[in-house]
Amino acid sequence: MKRYVALWLKLLRLTWQLFPGQTAALLVLRLLMVGVTAATALAMRAVVNAVAEGDPAGAVRASAVTALTLGLNAYALGAEHNVLFLLVERVGLKHVRAQIDRDIAGLEGLDHLERTDFLDRVTVVRGAAWGLTYGMWNAVDTIFAALRLVVMLVLLGVVNPWLLLLLAFAAAPLWFERRGRKAIVQAELDTAERMRLQRHLFELATEARTNKEIRTAGVGPALARRQEQIWQEMAEVWLRARVRSGAWRFAGWSLFTLGFAGGMGLVAADAAGGAGSVGDVVLAIMVAVTMRESVETTVSRTATVADAGRLIEPYLWLQEYVAADRGRAKGDRAAPDRLRDGITFDHVSFTYPGRDEPALDDVSVHLPAGTVVALVGEYGSGKTTLVKLLLKFYRPDEGTIRVDGVDLAAIDTEQWRRNVSAAFQDFGRFHTAFAETIGLGDLEHLTDTQRIEAAIRSADAEELVRRLPDGLDTELGREQGGVDLSEGQWQKTALARASMRERPLLFVLDEPTASLDAPSEHAVFAGYMARARGLADRAGAIVVVVSHRFSTVAGADLILVLANGRLAETGTHEELLALDGRYAELYNIQATAYARA
Numbered sequence: 001m002k003r004y005v006a007l008w009l010k011l012l013r014l015t016w017q018l019f020p021g022q023t024a025a026l027l028v029l030r031l032l033m034v035g036v037t038a039a040t041a042l043a044m045r046a047v048v049n050a051v052a053e054g055d056p057a058g059a060v061r062a063s064a065v066t067a068l069t070l071g072l073n074a075y076a077l078g079a080e081h082n083v084l085f086l087l088v089e090r091v092g093l094k095h096v097r098a099q100i101d102r103d104i105a106g107l108e109g110l111d112h113l114e115r116t117d118f119l120d121r122v123t124v125v126r127g128a129a130w131g132l133t134y135g136m137w138n139a140v141d142t143i144f145a146a147l148r149l150v151v152m153l154v155l156l157g158v159v160n161p162w163l164l165l166l167l168a169f170a171a172a173p174l175w176f177e178r179r180g181r182k183a184i185v186q187a188e189l190d191t192a193e194r195m196r197l198q199r200h201l202f203e204l205a206t207e208a209r210t211n212k213e214i215r216t217a218g219v220g221p222a223l224a225r226r227q228e229q230i231w232q233e234m235a236e237v238w239l240r241a242r243v244r245s246g247a248w249r250f251a252g253w254s255l256f257t258l259g260f261a262g263g264m265g266l267v268a269a270d271a272a273g274g275a276g277s278v279g280d281v282v283l284a285i286m287v288a289v290t291m292r293e294s295v296e297t298t299v300s301r302t303a304t305v306a307d308a309g310r311l312i313e314p315y316l317w318l319q320e321y322v323a324a325d326r327g328r329a330k331g332d333r334a335a336p337d338r339l340r341d342g343i344t345f346d347h348v349s350f351t352y353p354g355r356d357e358p359a360l361d362d363v364s365v366h367l368p369a370g371t372v373v374a375l376v377g378e379y380g381s382g383k384t385t386l387v388k389l390l391l392k393f394y395r396p397d398e399g400t401i402r403v404d405g406v407d408l409a410a411i412d413t414e415q416w417r418r419n420v421s422a423a424f425q426d427f428g429r430f431h432t433a434f435a436e437t438i439g440l441g442d443l444e445h446l447t448d449t450q451r452i453e454a455a456i457r458s459a460d461a462e463e464l465v466r467r468l469p470d471g472l473d474t475e476l477g478r479e480q481g482g483v484d485l486s487e488g489q490w491q492k493t494a495l496a497r498a499s500m501r502e503r504p505l506l507f508v509l510d511e512p513t514a515s516l517d518a519p520s521e522h523a524v525f526a527g528y529m530a531r532a533r534g535l536a537d538r539a540g541a542i543v544v545v546v547s548h549r550f551s552t553v554a555g556a557d558l559i560l561v562l563a564n565g566r567l568a569e570t571g572t573h574e575e576l577l578a579l580d581g582r583y584a585e586l587y588n589i590q591a592t593a594y595a596r597a
């Protein structure tokens with residue numbers, strides 16, 4: 001709870017700093033509403049007493065005050081709502097949301113996107129900005145609701161001090177409600193896994209990618225049945241929890257009602273016996289009604305505040321994660337202007353968090369400057385992981401990667417990434433103008449048409465541009481009213497994007513042609529081999545190509561064969577064939593398969 005309060009104070013401070021006038025207005029309005037409620041009750045007592053005492057002037061005066069306080073209350077309520085939503089939207093969406101985006105974008109590694117337990121939290125946090133800010137005001141509101149409760153009790157105490165005992169009865173619904181909520185929270189926890197599964201099944205059934213297979217295999221109805229069964233199971237758990245929570249609520253409000261019925265009886269008996277006035281009875285009734293509202297507001301606000309944990313916990317986790325990430329040295333050495341010696345892996349091992357088997361196991365190899373290096377190996381052998389370490393998405397658990405003798409960890413991450421280019425098998429589909437989707441590969445040259453056209457030529461994508469309705473200005477993505485591209489066309493845009501930088505030190509092509517047909521693949525590779533020589537001349541660049549198709553990498557200067565995370569063989573195509581080991585075996589299998597096809 002201490003952490004929550006600290007976060008709310010931080011958000012309140014931020015709101016105050018950004019919009020001091022509106023924040024002060026909101027707090028004053030809330031305080032005003034507490035005073036106005038009490039004033040209304042007192043004014044109504046005065047009206048009734050004046051009538052009972054036969055004082056028409058006093059009755060009119062008191063009625064006027066009552067009308068004024070009721071009017072003020074209505075005005076304050078409306079104004080309070082408007083100011084609240086204005087503040088929450090401006091602070092939540094504009095500042096908290098922007099900060100969350102900056103925090104996520106500033107993370108060095110990929111853990112937060114690749115680990116499902118982290119990704120779940122990141123997803124929650126992304127949508128949490130509004131809720132977090134609103135939650136803070138809910139917490140503030142709880143304080144005001146409690147204050148109103150105390151003021152009401154004091155008023156009752158003035159009528160009869162015994163009525164102060166009603167505090168205990170007012171607390172009952174709060175306590176019972178909490179017990180009830182526990183049952184609901186437990187039910188949500190108990191069904192969380194089924195909820196995830198249900199969501200997954202829904203996505204399977206509705207996503208275009210998976211739907212083709214699902215329709216062909218005819219498993220749609222089975223999926224729907226499975227989903228229905230999961231809903232049924234979840235509904236049963238929730239129903240039981242709701243019944244239990246309802247019983248707790250009922251018990252709490254019954255106690256409250258009993259206490260107040262007793263209190264009212266006491267006041268009425270006092271008035272009838274001459275110890276109190278009729279106005280006191282009206283005051284007590286008024287206070288009781290307002291108190292019920294106050295308790296209800298406090299209860300619902302407390303519940304919302306407790307619920308806020310669902311947003312706050314992942315948010316605080318992200319803050320700690322970001323702080324730890326910032327605390328890690330990101331390197332302060334400049335990236336070299338050109339590679340002279342190359343990149344050396346020295347006994348590098350890496351295991352993904354949560355996995356037992358290393359994805360890379362004691363890899364030692366030198367990638368000479370100015371060469372094309374191919375990574376081959378079966379599925380899951382560690383090729384992409386090696387690339388990820390080169391791009392500093394992860395750091396080796398053991399061993400060192402050196403760039404011209406300098407530890408890669410010591411080189412400033414942003415600088416290093418500004419000096420590399422990469423196209424991945426799971427390429428991005430940026431929904432924007434075609435030229436921009438390419439230009440994003442080098443932000444400094446986002447609108448440099450000449451460069452964009454050169455990048456398009458490198459990726460052999462000129463034909464693709466010619467077919468677009470508005471050429472380079474064509475908007476991509478159907479959601480934005482633009483055109484959609486085929487897998488192969490998207491892949492070519494990713495390749496072109498990766499070709500924007502003219503002087504990278506490292507150029508990675510991780511299965512960049514998996515979605516292309518054989519002639520396109522051939523053309524692309526021939527083009528990139530030629531480009532690699534140019535890059536080697538310009539900056540001693542190393543071009544790393546990951547591919548399953550051995551024929552495409554035969555021309556590489558160095559081929560690394562990975563097997564189960566270990567470096568099984570290294571050499572040129574001819575050397576590896578002569579070695580007659582794993583590479584030769586896999587190469588011959590593929591060659592035979594292609595010859596047959």
Ligand SMILES: Nc1ncnc2c1ncn2[C@@H]1O[C@H](COP(=O)(O)OP(=O)(O)OP(=O)(O)O)[C@@H](O)[C@H]1O
Nearest residue numbers: 114352355359377378379380381382383384385386
């Ligand atoms: N984000 C991740 N979290 C946990 N394990 C991972 C992750 N990414 C990869 N792995 C595991 O690490 C090992 C190496 O994976 P990697 O993606 O490097 O192989 P690859 O050779 O590139 O495979 P492919 O040819 O299928 O792309 C595999 O066992 C894989 O399951």
